[in-house]
Amino acid sequence: MFVVLCFLLLNVQNIFLEYTMNKYIIIVALGALSFGMLSSFAKIAYGEGYSPAEITLTQALMGTLILWSIAIFRKIKNGEKLTLNWRLLLAGTSMGSSAYTYYLSVAYIPASLAIVLLMQITWLSIIIEWIFFKKRPSYIEVGSAVFIIFGTILAGNLLDLSSANVSFKGILLSLLSALLYTLYIVFTSKVGKETPMFEKSALMTSGSAMIIFLINCEAITNSTHLDFGLLQWGTFLAIFGTVIPPICFTVGMPKIGAGLSSVLLTLELPAAVFCAHIILGEKVTLLQIAGIAIMLGAIIYLNIYKAKKEKVMQTETAIC
Secondary structure (H helix, E strand, O other): OHHHHHHHHHHHHHHHHHHHHHHHHHHHHHHHHHHHOHHHHHHHHHHOOOOHHHHHHHHHHHHHHHHHHHHHHHHHHHOOOOOOOHHHHHHHHHHHHHHHHHHHHHOOOOHHHHHHHHOOHHHHHHHHHHHHHOOOOOHHHHHHHHHHHHHHHHHOOOOOHHHHOOOHHHHHHHHHHHHHHHHHHHHHOOOOOOOOHHHHHHHHHHHHHHHHHHHOHHHHHOOOOOOHHHHHHHHHHHHHHHHHHHHHHHHHHHHHOHHHHHHHHOOHHHHHHHHHHHHOOOOOOHHHHHHHHHHHHHHHHHHHHHHHHHHHHHHHHHHO
């Protein structure tokens, strides 16, 4: 008994650290899972007569309201002044455009295919960084991109589009969403680093709501579906898509590191496919599962490679 007690006392720090690490891993994973299930519920809302424009705008407006309430409350509590970064507001327009085109694509193609196509952000970001920031991709990045595209063909059942009854318009919309989301990720990572998380999210969500309204101004003003049901859907999607994920990522990511965080974010893909299968009854074949596994493997490997490369560069900089 005494030996066991001594062992526990000597290892209490390691036990505590392991518990803490596991807690933050779960928090980040919950954020990814929360974001992944949205497309299935959006499709249910379409079945009730609501349009992608109505759903995305209401989600953005409710998310803006919730995030600004939290940001202002925190500012008042800490006795700080609220500062507006107009670049973040502008950056939010790419987020809003991406959300709208993604939800619009779900109206034409299965939710599981939409999320698979959205995952092209991994290799699209490599191309955009090469074009805009002259960051030449490595052989590993190119190889990973090839595997992701190959996995996408299998996961999306794109070898047999005729039997899959897939709309080319939906595919193009989903790929456009991936491109817009990639631009959002790349450019927002360069601005607003000094802005607090809730304030940053509120500004970008405000920009998102503005661009969605401008794109669909006529349809929104003439809508006959502006009712309590739409408000319920918008609030639900805002909580699980606009509020919970950024909070989870902000709390957990700094504790577990970029490498592990990037790996956990890939849970969004299986979560979306699983929800589409369970909630919407979308068929998922073994070939599609194999494609998803190839995609996840390539994305995880690429993220681990990037994290190690960044760590080596930081170490070399510190030595110099």
